Each structure stands twice: as structure tokens, then as C-alpha cells.
Amino acid sequence: MIPDPAQLLRQMFDAAVAAASPMLRVPPALPPVPKGRTLVIGAGKASAEMARAVDEHWPAPLEGLVVTRYGHAAPCRRIEIVEAAHPVPDEAGRAAAERMLNLVSGLSEDDLVIALISGGGSSLLSLPAPGLTLADKQAVNRALLRSGARIDEMNCVRKHLSAIKGGRLAAAAFPAQLVTLLISDVPGDDPSAIASGPTVPDPTTFAEARAILARYGISEPAAAIRHLEAAVDETPKPGDRRLAGTRTVMIASPQMSLEAAAEVARRAGVTPLILGDALEGESREVGIVLAGMARQARLRGQPAPAPCVLISGGETTVTVRGHGRGGRNVEFLLSLAVKLDGLAGVHALAGDTDGVDGAEEVAGAVIGPDTLARARTAGLDPLACLDANDAHRFFETLGDQVITGPTLTNVNDFRAILIGA
Structure with missing residues (x-):
């Protein structure tokens, strides 16, 4: 059991940013x-x-x-x-x-x-x-x-x-x-x-x-x-x-920052798996793929048994079709949360290392097993928000945004999916 998954994820993100100072x-x-x-x-x-x-x-x-x-x-x-x-x-x-x-x-x-x-x-x-x-x-x-x-x-x-x-x-x-x-x-x-x-x-x-x-x-x-x-x-x-x-x-470079985050995970007794520093594709599609990997780790112990963390960097894209406030990291996270559907023991953070996701002064957000349930209680429809490219409003309503202010560096996006035992 990881005592505070959200805190560990934030420590990893902060280490990734600090490595590129x-x-x-x-x-x-x-x-x-x-x-x-x-x-x-x-x-x-x-x-x-x-x-x-x-x-x-x-x-x-x-x-x-x-x-x-x-x-x-x-x-x-x-x-x-x-x-x-x-x-x-x-x-x-x-x-x-x-x-x-x-x-x-x-x-x-x-x-x-x-x-x-x-x-x-x-x-x-x-x-x-x-x-x-x-x-x-x-x-x-x-x-x-x-x-x-x-x-x-x-x-x-x-x-x-x-x-x-x-x-x-x-x-x-x-x-x-x-x-x-x-x-x-x-x-x-x-x-x-x-x-x-x-x-x-x-x-x-x-x-x-x-x-x-x-x-x-x-x-x-x-x-x-x-x-x-x-x-x-x-x-x-x-x-x-x-x-x-x-x-x-x-x-x-992104790889240097991913390695710094991986070291934070190791010190916490969590096995880090760096999936790559150059992942690309539609944010919501990347969310679906990584949700499948997280599910395999949680239920099958592959490619590593829990506790482990899947770390990746790169730059996904968003094809804007709705009228929301966008953001590729938050769109990835919302897609990930929808696909995980409340899977126990899985938490994630995604954020831009410059502190700005899209055009918003927000680095990214965090999700946990209770994200979808809390959203529905708050009157949010996760799928509708995803279709409207409105993930920033979704996470703002939940109070789950990651806000750093300008970090004065930029080594692209950081994603970490933490799988607890």
C-alpha cells in the first residue's frame, strides 16, 4: 500500500521539472x-x-x-x-x-x-x-x-x-x-x-x-x-x-527528467517503468492505450508487479471538435479515467513541465479510482466533457488540477500512472 499516491506522483513531477532547471x-x-x-x-x-x-x-x-x-x-x-x-x-x-x-x-x-x-x-x-x-x-x-x-x-x-x-x-x-x-x-x-x-x-x-x-x-x-x-x-x-x-x-531533455522522476519512485519502493520519452498521438487514444497497460499491471502483474509506476513523456495532440478549454494532458487523463472506470489502486498525474497545458495557466491534473464517481456526484458527465474537449473544466470542478505557475523550463509533457498493490 502506497500511503499517499497523489503526493508521490507530485514529487515525481516536481523532480522531473527540477532536473531541467x-x-x-x-x-x-x-x-x-x-x-x-x-x-x-x-x-x-x-x-x-x-x-x-x-x-x-x-x-x-x-x-x-x-x-x-x-x-x-x-x-x-x-x-x-x-x-x-x-x-x-x-x-x-x-x-x-x-x-x-x-x-x-x-x-x-x-x-x-x-x-x-x-x-x-x-x-x-x-x-x-x-x-x-x-x-x-x-x-x-x-x-x-x-x-x-x-x-x-x-x-x-x-x-x-x-x-x-x-x-x-x-x-x-x-x-x-x-x-x-x-x-x-x-x-x-x-x-x-x-x-x-x-x-x-x-x-x-x-x-x-x-x-x-x-x-x-x-x-x-x-x-x-x-x-x-x-x-x-x-x-x-x-x-x-x-x-x-x-x-x-x-x-x-525529456529523458533526463523521466529518469529523475524514476529515481523518486525507486526511493519510495515503487518499480519505475519508463515507457518512452517520445509518445505521440491523439491524447484520448494514448489514454486508452495506457489504461490497458495499467490494467494489465494491476490485474496480471505485467510488465511488473505492483507497486509500479508507468512513466512517459512526449507530446500528444488534440483535434479540437468541441467548445471546451482543451489541454492535451487533461484530455489524456480524462480519457484514461474513463477507460479505467474506477479500477482500484490506480492513480495518475499528467502535466506539462512548463506549467501550461494548452492555453490554460494550469500544468495538468491528477486522477484516482474515485474520479468518475465524484464527477457524477458533481453533475459532470465524463464522456460529454471528453467529447467537448472540456477536460480543464472537468478537473477544475473536482479540484484536481495541478497548478505550478511558470516553471521557467520546458521538457514537454510528463505522465505517470501509479499502480498500487
């Missing part, structure tokens, strides 16, 4: 001081805290500009922090991206650019390609968010509608030295997918971007479609001489 991960990865200037640039939900870590540990003059999500700023003495909108870009992000591109232009081989890149940078660093407007990019972003497109598909399109993503920022900084410090929030930790890879080569093409929009039936705005069809000025590809001397360092 920029103050822990950035200082050991800093490069040597250059002969010339040092500029710090960056974008993402963790970029401001990453900048603070650089600011506090860099032993020489520096200056810079990073853009982060509203509410995710951190105090810096020498690096300017700009806040902008996520997940749909706004004018503050566009203006910051334009300034950043100008900041790195005209540098010499003696200068150093330190790029601090983390998840969320795709919308925060939004500079439309020539001929496009911010409104065009906003429209495409909204359509992709509602379509159920995977994050890699969304980023492919974003790169080809941008003047700064897909390696273009690195090309502008040439011939300066460029070191990118990355905190991964994408399945597989592909540097070109994190924040749409502004400082790394881009293997994707205009043709792929067109195919993605066609796959999801997105045909507006017309200016964006025309830009993709014209296919002028392809993104810098692997082997591009302007990016040849750059260096990229992965300082935090």
Missing part, C-alpha cells in the same frame, strides 16, 4: 570567452531563466535579447527580456524577432553568439517571410493548433513562412562563432524541431510544408499558400557553409 544545466555548458563581443539571443518558455543563468555566470562583458512567454520572465542585469504571446504569435514577438535578426548582423569571426533555445520559441520568435503579415502567420498557427497536426509538422510549416526560423538566424550571424544551448521539448530531441530550429540547418522543404497544409485541409490565408507555392529562398540545409562552424549542445 536552467540554473542547473546552463553554467556547465557555457563556452570560452571570445576575443570579441559576446551576444546572447534566445527564444522559448525557458529562455529568460537560461539568460539569467548566463548573466550570473559569464565572467566578461555581454549584451543580448531573448523573448519568452508572458509571465515567464526572469530578472537579468545585462540581457533584455521581452515577453510575447504563445501559442499564437503577437506583435511583441514579431518586433523582438526583427530586432534579434538585426542584432546578430555584421559580426566578425572574433565575436560569439550564445543562442538559448527552448520549446515555445516557434510562436515567440515570429518574423513573417517577405510578403507575409503577422495576421497571415497567426491564421496558419490557429488552424494548425486546431487540426491535430504533430509538432514536427507544425514546425515545418512555420519554418517556411518565416524570415528567422529554420537556420536563418544562424545564417544572419555568420561569420561569428555560434553556440546554441538547447532544452528539448520535442519527441526525439531533434535540434531542428525545437523552436523550429532558428540556429540549426533545416532538412525540411517547401514541398513538405505544402503537403502538410493539404493533409489537414488548410487552404487559407491565400498569401501563405502563395508563398509556399512560390518556394523562393529555401531554408539553409545541412552542409551550408554559413552554419558549418556552429556548435549545438543539448543541456536538458
